[in-house]
Amino acid sequence: MKNISHPLKNFKYDLPAGLVLSLVALPLCLGIALASGAPLISGLIAGIVGGIVVGILSGSSLSVSGPAAGLTTIVLTSIDSLQSFEAFLFALTLAGLLQILLGFLKAGTLGNYFPASVIKGMLAAIGLILILKQIPHALGYDRDYEGDESFFQPDGENTFTEILNSLEYISPGALLICIICIGILLLWESKWIKNNTFLNYIPGPLLAVLIGVLVNTAFTQLFPSLVVQAEHLVNIPKFENWFAFTNQMQSPDFSVWNNPQIYIVAATLAIVASLETLLSIEAADKLDPYLRITPLNKELKAQGVGNLVAGLLGGLPITAVVVRTTANITAGARTKTSTITHGLLLLISVLLIPDLLNTIPLSALAAILLLVGYKLCKPELFIQLYKKGYSQFIPFVVTILAILFTDLLIGIGIGLVVGLYFVMKTNFHHSVSIIHDKNQYLIRFNRDVSFLNKSVLRKTLEEIPEGASLIIDGGHSQFIDQDIIETLENFIASAPTKNIDVEVKKTYSAPNLFFRKND
Secondary structure (H helix, E strand, O other): OOOOOOOHHHHHHHHHHHHHHHHHHHHHHHHHHHOOOHHHHHHHHHHHHHHHHHHHHHOOOOEEEEEOOHHHHHHHHHHHHHHHHHHHHHHHHHHHHHHHHHHHOOOHHHHHHHHHHHHHHHHHHHHHHHHHHHHHOOOOOOOOOOOOOOOEEOOOEEEHHHHHHHHOOOOOOHHHHHHHHHHHHHOOHHHHOOOOHHHHHHOOOHHHHHHHHHHHHHHHHHHHHOOHHHHHEEOOOOOOHHHHHHHOOOOOOOHHOOOHHHOOOOHHHHHHHHHHHHHHHHHHHOOOOOOOOOOOOHHHHHHHHHHHHHHHOOOEEEEEEHHHHHHHHHHHOOHHHHHHHHHHHHHHHOOOOOOOOOEEEHHHHHHHHHHHHHHOOHHHHHHHHHOHHHHHHHHHHHHHHHHHHHHHHHHHHHHHHHHHHHHHHHEEEHHHHEEEOOOOEEEOOOOOOOOOHHHHHHHHHHHHOOOOEEEEEOOOOOOHHHHHHHHHHHHHHHHHHHEEEEEEOOOOOOOOOHEOOOO
């Protein structure tokens, strides 16, 4: 356990995990760039910068950053409103600077206030979305871009109609490759493989991809009708050399500094990217098998530098991303070396082996993401939250449904509202006890009582009937908000009109002056 964060001692785990992660990330980077209306190379740049730059600066051991599907709509509309991708890049550099500022202002602490049930709901929702979105790719129907997370798709379809459409265009070869790859992945989860010293060093996802390529190659010789065609394979742009790659990079247009819309886009990108990052980091820490905690303000600074660099080099906005993080953990990563390695491998592979990468069937990658999705939404998670009671289960389910039928950010917003309602309700019941027997009432403040308890307290006081007796005991509460004290004072003043006898229990040791006895 003491060596769990040592890069060299864990390199044998992190290198293969980084390799698997780079294979999964490639089509996601390209798909998100396509959906954003940006050059394909911008998605690759964002993936490389997210892996290398953010990976080095981040305080997270396992989270992976790159272009985020949740920002595609914002990027698409921003490019359109600014009328050029170069102007958008200037806004992105400003957004990076703003994120760095937010990190210094300690805005990352907001991440500590996300209810656990909502974070778990987000993870389960992403798992379900992964499964639903990968089914068409597993069947060989690849009209929708890789990495799409929204319910309503740009082509007018939605998650479920896309699955129905895919059933009419099944590619037998792609489906067979996906089934074989899933079989390999499940075999590699067995105790027999895990207990085998040699086989345990071979990552199952990497083996599945390689076998997927070999099976499709064998189809060309043995079963031509089953060959997976080019439109169902990874398709990355080819660059003859480093100079060809850099020549396609675009630079920010600094001349648009006097356009007010630039600053609106920059602020929007910074806020949304920061929120998505904080949510993803909270999720990553919960998935970390070693329960390490990421410093959130440091993470905002790292993301800010990443977006600053991405903007200068011609990339898309970067956030921490749950899907890639989960794939990283599933592949056996232990330190952030795997994240950095995946960024380096993205760069090297795009420059040196594009032809080889373009032989990978998308259905083989779908098999990996299907298993990743299942691990995020196992039935045991639903049972666990159900056993914790409705205050945990309802926000969990609402978050899942909201994300599933809208998109990540809107769904999280709905989940947070519901989650905070139950937090406030639970906090009231824990902070304030109300006991009554016939016309005898007791209100006891057990601990800190904030203004959030005011509404329910007023309602409770209003329901006390005429002629009742009430005892108010706050001797053990360390803090009582002034709004609560004023509510009590107003009720005591009006109690005689309803013939209610009120006794405020006072002691010499009460921390709050309202309940302290002074003789």
